[in-house]
Amino acid sequence: MRQRRLMNQINVVPYIDVMLVLLVIFMVTAPMLPTGTVDVPSVAKASQAKLPPLEVVVKSADELQMRDRSKTETLTSVSKNDLVARLRDAQASNPDQPVVIAADKNVRYDAVMQVMDLLQRNQISKVGLLVRPAQ
Template sequence: MRQRRLMNQINVVPYIDVMLVLLVIFMVTAPMLPTGTVDLPSVAKTSQVKTDPVTLTVKGMDKIDFEDKETQSRFSSVSEDELLEKLRTIQETNPDRAVVIAADKSVRYEAVMKLMDLLQRNNINKVGLLVQPAGK
């Protein structure tokens, strides 16, 4: 009696058939899917900055420079209490005034986050980060 040889090859023809059927189904149903629309803002709709923001420059862990271009005032190495006092007076006169934080790349991230946390805890809402384009 002759022994049967085991077949050591996989028959891939059924898998190819299934994949072709799925491909046809997706090709037929894809044009029927509804497309979404995205409303992008136009240049005319953007809000223009009415006043210059207050710039806080982080020099180190507890070294913060304060600059207000509107009143032409500049202070270096301001303490947290002095900073909050100045920002409160600015917020009282103009609550829409923004605060911008600038920091060099050598300043620790922790110092910037500490300043942002201080501003958030004292209800200074319009806080942003000043960035430079990549070429500079």
């Protein structure tokens, strides 16, 4: 009768089976995870501007409004080209006047960034974002 030799290797097949089962479980449950939401932050202490800012209000990707807080509190609808022209005229007469961009929480972030990019490409200086003070 022949004597059996001992096998000195580890059998990895059960480990591979367990890993494949875990991989399938993660692949099935990953799409069910809830996605995160981003709330616009509020600032506890915002610096106050020396001059009243020019406010650009983004209502949607295509609808822009402007308000000059030093002259009036009413919003006027403007196109992108008209917005740049008005801001250049205002900063030509007063180069230290800041420009703030305001948007509702429901406005897409992309629309706000397009307006900010438009202002930066047209050399509008002192552009910032309007924040709500903490309560």
